[in-house]
Amino acid sequence: MAHKVLSLLWNLAHSEDVPVDIMDQALSAHIKILDYSCSQDRDAQKMQWIKRFIxxxxxxxxxxxxxxxIKEICSLFGEAPQNMSQMQRSPHVFYRHDLINQLQQNHALxxxxxxxxxxxxxxxxxFAQEHPDYDPQTVRPGSRYSHTQEVQERLSFLRFLLKDGQLWLCxxxxxxxxxxxxxxxxFLCxxxxxxxWFSKLMGDEPDLDPDINREFFESNVLHLDPGLLTENGMRCFERFFKGLLLSLSVLAASYLLPHACEAKSGSCPSVHLICLRLSVYDRGTPY
Known part of the structure; x- marks a missing residue:
């Protein structure tokens, strides 16, 4: 019976003529049924639906x-207690990071x-070339979400996988x-x-693979046109740079920036300009 109701709710959410608020209610009810299911194989039932969503x-x-x-179903699984050793693990308990790791291994999510x-x-x-007046904050024709929502929902989901799944972004x-x-x-947004997103990724507990921090910083962050760095861009640059300084010795850090500007193509942006703007930003002075 529960399976039929779950399928009915998912099909209802798929109906193109259903308003967004009704769709959200159907999806919310879908999660509640999975959560309160009395079935002995309810975890297997959740996995079946995750596979369907994938x-x-x-x-x-x-x-x-x-x-x-997928995020809501994963959140139904509890987090593992902090400082829990492998010996303390119960073979019958499936924690959230276990589930996310399994999904990553099986589906490269x-x-x-x-x-x-x-x-x-x-x-x-x-689409933007064909519709130059399109506002990314508005819902596109044929869609239920604005462009901004489309991007942010994907980024939010990725961060959830990395943080709750204890995964590295490679x-x-x-x-x-x-x-x-x-x-x-x-769009600028x-x-x-x-x-x-990358600033959060490089927070106190970074989710970017530490083995690639330096290479990513030199090959990508430093090669972005300094003129495109807004206040959020400067904060992103700062997070990466400080993260590298923490992981490198002073001698290695002194080598970092000159090495980054060794011109493979002769097009490396001015790191001195970026650092100057960063120092001004740190003092709270507009630039």
């Missing part, structure tokens, strides 16, 4: 609702979402996200979203 993502259909449902974001941005670039996906949002932004 297929929606692979087919590039109903991406945002699918991401929201981080890669899948990063590729979907890049594909969406390619399509959006063409080089290919980091570069893919940076290129499609920072280097090839369709794309680059701002990118700066904010």
């Amino acid at each position: 297929e929606e993502l692979r087919n590039d259909k109903w991406v945002i609702p699918a991401l929201k449902q 981080v890669t899948l979402v990063a590729e979907n974001l890049a594909s969406y941005m390619d399509n959006m670039k063409q 080089s290919p996906q980091a570069k893919q996200i940076w290129r499609c949002l920072a280097e090839n932004a369709v 794309d680059r701002e979203s990118c700066f904010k």
Whole structure:
């Protein structure tokens, strides 16, 4: 019976003539049924629905609702207690990071979402060329979400996977996200979203693979046109630079910036200009 109701709610959410608020209510009810299910195999039932949502993502259909449902189902699983040793683990308890790790191993979910974001941005670039007056804060024809929501929901889901799944963002996906949002932004808000997202990624507990920090900083962050660095961009630069200084000795740090400007193509941006603007930003002086 529960399976039929779950399918009914998901089909209702898919109906193109259903308003967004009704769709959200249907999806919320869908999660509640999964949460309160009395079935002995309710965890298996949740996994079946996650796989179904992943297929929606692979087919590039109903991406945002699918991401929201995956996140909500994962959140139904509790977090592991802090400082819990392997010996203390119960074989019958499945924690949230276990689930996310399993999804990552079986479906390469981080890669899948990063590729979907890049594909969406390619399509959006063409749409923006055909509709030069489009406001990214408004809902596109044929969609239920604005462009800003489309980008932010994907980024929010990726951060959820990395943080709650205790995963590292690896080089290919980091570069893919940076290129499609920072280097090839369709709207100014794309680059701002990118700066904010990577700033959070490089917080007190970084989610970027530490083995690629330096290479990513030198090959991507430093190669962005300094004229594109807004206040959020300067904060992003600062987070990366301070993170590297913490991981390198003073001698190695003194080598970092000159090395970054060794011209492979002769097009490295002026690091001195960036650092100057950063120092002015730190003093709270407009530049």
